[in-house]
Amino acid sequence: MTTRYIGKPLKRKEDPRLIQGIGHYVDDLSLSGMHYAAFLRSPYAHAKIRSVDLSKARHASGVVLALSGADIDGAIQAVPCAAQIPDMKAAARPVLARDRVRFVGEAVAVVVASDRYAARDALDLIEVDYEALTPIVNPEKAIAKGAAPLHAGHKDNVAFKWELEGGDLKAAFQSADKVIKQRIVNQRLIPVPIETRGVLADYKPGEGQLTVWSSTQIPHLLRTQIASMLNFPETLVRVVTPEVGGGFGTKLNVYPEEALVAYLAIQLGKPVKWIESRRENFQATIHGRDQIDDLEVAIKRDGTVLGLRCRVIADLGAYYQLLTPLIPTLTGLMMTGCYKIPAARMEITGVFTNKMATDAYRGAGRPEATYLIERVMDLVAVELKKDPIEVRRKNFPQPKDFPYATPTGLIYDSGDYQKALDVALKVADYKKLRQEQAKLRKEGRYTGIGISTYVEICGMGPSSAMPAGGWESATVRVEPTGGVSVMTGSSPHGQGQETTFAQLGADILGIDPSQVQVVHGDTSIVPYGIGTFGSRATAVGGTAVYKSLQKVKEKLAQIAAHLVGSDPERMVFADGKISAKESPKKSVAFGQAVSAAYVAKTLPADMEPGLEATTFFEPSNFTYPFGTHICVVEIDAETGDVKLVRYVAVDDCGNVINPLLVEGQVQGGIVQSVGQALLEEAVYDEQGQLITGELMDYALPRATDMCWIETERTVTPTPVNPMGVKGVGEAGTIAATPALAGAVADALAPFGIHHVDMPFKREKIWHLLQKGNGRTQ
Amino acid sequence: MEIQLRVNGKPYESKVEPRLLLVHYLRDVLGLTGTHIGCETSICGACTILLDGKAVKSCTLLAVQASGSEITTIEGLASNSQKGGNGIGNGSGAGNGALHAVQEGFWEKHGLQCGYCTPGMILTAVDLLQRNKNPNEAEIRSALSGNLCRCTGYQHIIEAVQYAAKKMSARKPLKMSASSGRTP
Numbered sequence: 001m002t003t004r005y006i007g008k009p010l011k012r013k014e015d016p017r018l019i020q021g022i023g024h025y026v027d028d029l030s031l032s033g034m035h036y037a038a039f040l041r042s043p044y045a046h047a048k049i050r051s052v053d054l055s056k057a058r059h060a061s062g063v064v065l066a067l068s069g070a071d072i073d074g075a076i077q078a079v080p081c082a083a084q085i086p087d088m089k090a091a092a093r094p095v096l097a098r099d100r101v102r103f104v105g106e107a108v109a110v111v112v113a114s115d116r117y118a119a120r121d122a123l124d125l126i127e128v129d130y131e132a133l134t135p136i137v138n139p140e141k142a143i144a145k146g147a148a149p150l151h152a153g154h155k156d157n158v159a160f161k162w163e164l165e166g167g168d169l170k171a172a173f174q175s176a177d178k179v180i181k182q183r184i185v186n187q188r189l190i191p192v193p194i195e196t197r198g199v200l201a202d203y204k205p206g207e208g209q210l211t212v213w214s215s216t217q218i219p220h221l222l223r224t225q226i227a228s229m230l231n232f233p234e235t236l237v238r239v240v241t242p243e244v245g246g247g248f249g250t251k252l253n254v255y256p257e258e259a260l261v262a263y264l265a266i267q268l269g270k271p272v273k274w275i276e277s278r279r280e281n282f283q284a285t286i287h288g289r290d291q292i293d294d295l296e297v298a299i300k301r302d303g304t305v306l307g308l309r310c311r312v313i314a315d316l317g318a319y320y321q322l323l324t325p326l327i328p329t330l331t332g333l334m335m336t337g338c339y340k341i342p343a344a345r346m347e348i349t350g351v352f353t354n355k356m357a358t359d360a361y362r363g364a365g366r367p368e369a370t371y372l373i374e375r376v377m378d379l380v381a382v383e384l385k386k387d388p389i390e391v392r393r394k395n396f397p398q399p400k401d402f403p404y405a406t407p408t409g410l411i412y413d414s415g416d417y418q419k420a421l422d423v424a425l426k427v428a429d430y431k432k433l434r435q436e437q438a439k440l441r442k443e444g445r446y447t448g449i450g451i452s453t454y455v456e457i458c459g460m461g462p463s464s465a466m467p468a469g470g471w472e473s474a475t476v477r478v479e480p481t482g483g484v485s486v487m488t489g490s491s492p493h494g495q496g497q498e499t500t501f502a503q504l505g506a507d508i509l510g511i512d513p514s515q516v517q518v519v520h521g522d523t524s525i526v527p528y529g530i531g532t533f534g535s536r537a538t539a540v541g542g543t544a545v546y547k548s549l550q551k552v553k554e555k556l557a558q559i560a561a562h563l564v565g566s567d568p569e570r571m572v573f574a575d576g577k578i579s580a581k582e583s584p585k586k587s588v589a590f591g592q593a594v595s596a597a598y599v600a601k602t603l604p605a606d607m608e609p610g611l612e613a614t615t616f617f618e619p620s621n622f623t624y625p626f627g628t629h630i631c632v633v634e635i636d637a638e639t640g641d642v643k644l645v646r647y648v649a650v651d652d653c654g655n656v657i658n659p660l661l662v663e664g665q666v667q668g669g670i671v672q673s674v675g676q677a678l679l680e681e682a683v684y685d686e687q688g689q690l691i692t693g694e695l696m697d698y699a700l701p702r703a704t705d706m707c708w709i710e711t712e713r714t715v716t717p718t719p720v721n722p723m724g725v726k727g728v729g730e731a732g733t734i735a736a737t738p739a740l741a742g743a744v745a746d747a748l749a750p751f752g753i754h755h756v757d758m759p760f761k762r763e764k765i766w767h768l769l770q771k772g773n774g775r776t777q
Numbered sequence: 778m779e780i781q782l783r784v785n786g787k788p789y790e791s792k793v794e795p796r797l798l799l800v801h802y803l804r805d806v807l808g809l810t811g812t813h814i815g816c817e818t819s820i821c822g823a824c825t826i827l828l829d830g831k832a833v834k835s836c837t838l839l840a841v842q843a844s845g846s847e848i849t850t851i852e853g854l855a856s857n858s859q860k861g862g863n864g865i866g867n868g869s870g871a872g873n874g875a876l877h878a879v880q881e882g883f884w885e886k887h888g889l890q891c892g893y894c895t896p897g898m899i900l901t902a903v904d905l906l907q908r909n910k911n912p913n914e915a916e917i918r919s920a921l922s923g924n925l926c927r928c929t930g931y932q933h934i935i936e937a938v939q940y941a942a943k944k945m946s947a948r949k950p951l952k953m954s955a956s957s958g959r960t961p
């Protein structure tokens with residue numbers, strides 16, 4: 001195969017419609033007779049519902065339906081949770097609260113009206129009699145003795161306990177020269193895709209067909225779940241995912257509104273649309289992170305890390321969403337990072353609090369792992385007065401150690417961690433950075449250099465290790481006119497599969513990318529698939545496409561060989577032709593061979609007509625991308641302001657299909673991660689009110705918050721799939737927070753400060769400096 | 778209330794509720810859904826349009842406040858003729874015009890991923906380049922700081938704006954001789 005397109009920075013096929021504003025997101029769709037739903041949500045974090053009076057709302061102008069939890073009792077199942085942990089307690093989120101609310105923003109009633117203003121007006125006419133209960137906000141208090149359980153039938157607020165241990169931990173701590181202890185906090189975040197969630201549902205009673213348009217990352221799984229929740233035949237449910245304006249994990253879920261809006265459309269026989277407001281998105285779409293990690297590290301004087309013990313309190317919120325309990329366990333699997341640490345143990349306590357559920361937010365458990373292990377490496381360096389680079393290098397596995405088995409039970413596929421580190425040191429000119437830092441310190445200026453050498457678990461994943469199937473589907477159909485349709489289960493939300501998969505099709509079949517049309521996000525067209533998350537679209541979805549393309553190619557080779565009188569093995573696909581190696585005269589146009597498959601008069605004996613192949617690709621392992629990020633911050637000792645001065649990222653995601661898109665993923669991930677490090681924090685007050693409930697109170701990184709990101713790549717292909725691709729969607733988010741944290745701690749080292757919890761807001765840094773009277777040690 | 782305005786070069790007269798937001802007027806009444814709603818509080822900038830040539834956020838303006846004005850939405854930015862009402866676009870309908878240099882820059886430099894913030898970003902960049910033909914990186918960052926993007930990390934957007942600035946200044950002499958009517 002000649003690679004004219006794979007590996008090249010092709011411009012995206014998606015873009016013309018998006019830059020002209022003529023793509024269609026859910027709210028851009030309208031159907032004749034469409035009505036609008038609006039939800040009344042609890043203003044209390046914890047309360048009994050004594051009564052819900054909908055009578056005034058039902059008589060309001062334009063209102064056609066108003067329902068409370070009691071009205072749909074038994075008609076719609078609770079939100080599903082696919083994660084299973086032994087002995088985990090039940091905490092299913094009801095579609096509408098029935099007699100108790102457990103977080104601010106929990107839906108209590110729904111109104112449907114002829115236009116969106118009327119629907120929102122009618123919410124003001126609903127009278128709910130609440131009896132406020134004491135909210136439980138702090139996860140440590142939630143599991144303290146005597147705390148009242150949130151859920152009936154539970155004896156406390158412990159959702160589950162999960163343990164993982166590998167290697168001889170006891171021996172590691174016994175033979176240690178030193179033990180370092182540290183508590184670190186990975187704060188709760190609000191993901192904030194710029195497009196909120198949205199659902200449009202239409203029911204055709206004659207055909208019995210229910211169509212649901214939803215801004216989701218998982219159209220097929222959503223279809224199955226809507227059918228289950230409504231007890232409706234799955235065969236009659238069609239889910240369509242139009243353009244999705246960002247997901248970041250929030251749309252890798254099933255929400256009450258998705259089932260309820262479908263239910264309303266069935267009840268009314270009218271199309272119903274619901275578009276989430278930004279405030280609703282803050283309150284009632286999943287949150288991310290929220291872990292307290294207590295670490296103990298056994299080390300030798302030379303910097304070798306012998307063992308790592310970590311006790312985690314994971315604040316799950318009030319109910320489970322699709323994967324809520326699973327997320328912190330990913331932290332456990334990745335807790336030893338890119339280091340050869342022989343023994344490790346993690347104990348996780350999942351805790352219920354009166355908050356929105358946490359779940360998969362870009363990186364999902366792995367940014368927490370990288371953050372904790374990279375903080376460990378920095379603390380070891382401080383303790384032993386060594387350079388943080390030296391400590392990392394000391395503990396790296398060598399390239400010959402791959403595949404490398406971790407004490408947590410994973411097999412890292414391939415890696416060359418030294419190489420990525422070396423490239424990063426060179427690009428950053430690390431030596432010079434240290435010299436400059438020393439010079440500036442003498443002038444009373446405090447810069448800090450942060451290093452993150454990371455590995456992530458991607459290409460999710462083998463079904464044996466996934467809650468609901470980790471494979472992906474692809475159908476390739478060459479149409480009679482010669483165009484190639486690629487139907488992928490990896491429904492994208494900005495990743496650019498329409499382009500990358502077209503690049504695969506073009507190179508494998510020797511045609512132009514413009515001849516390849518990638519179709520996704522419609523369960524009536526695309527074979528059952530899983531979706532886009534966990535950096536899996538290319539490594540798993542792309543491999544399914546690759547394999548289907550190969551099957552179609554094989555058939556075309558047989559047809560072409562039959563037509564020109566050659567051997568299928570000798571047929572070459574290039575420039576829109578299929579030719580025999582031995583003679584340029586033995587050649588047919590691509591379209592001619594395709595046509596033969598459909599006209600079916602000149603096919604080899606016993607060959608079926610048509611040109612279509614489907615693959616369900618099951619990966620044998622995860623993939624493990626890695627890299628090194630280095631950044632420089634300067635802290636203003638007077639104001640506490642943290643300024644990001646430089647950022648160098650060297651990432652290795654294996655082979656690359658489109659470097660332009662890889663670059664975009666890396667940069668975007670880094671900035672999202674910088675957001676966590678410097679700005680973002682979901683804050684609930686003691687009453688369980690989300691006081692960062694709007695973009696006015698929750699700061700996302702802006703263009704002015706960033707410095708220029710310098711990127712490089714190393715290439716270590718994976719043996720897990722034939723293309724050698726690993727995935728890159730979460731790399732930046734996983735790598736950047738520890739680099740920032742290391743840089744801030746390094747800048748504050750002269751003041752005797754070696755760890756600060758994120759976010760590094762100026763008032764926090766200022767207060768820390770005030771405590772020490774701003775004196776250097 | 779009666780309102781009259783021009784959108785993408787076309788005149789409109791409508792009767793609207795006084796409380797109707799401009800963004801809902803554009804999207805739901807005129808069907809111009811390229812203008813997006815991201816926050817309803819003027820923070821995210823997804824709803825940015827050009828009102829009398831200036832970038833404004835249409836989610837916190839009332840439709841009645843726009844009466845008498847000239848609006849360009851993302852659909853009106855591409856141009857394939859010379860009759861642009863305000864010299865920015867011609868409103869001939871999206872999809873069949875030549876791309877504006879800023880749109881082209883976003884495509885060339887991979888300035889978008891999910892595309893949701895993109896119309897607002899593009900119109901904000903158009904506004905900047907009208908005021909400052911050769912902005913430096915800091916000026917571009919500052920101009921875009923009222924528009925949030927959660928996908929790209931902004932760097933490719935900055936490169937897209939730089940691309941457009943370069944292209945528009947290179948086109949300038951051509952434009953004068955050909956009097957194309959497009960704002961450089």
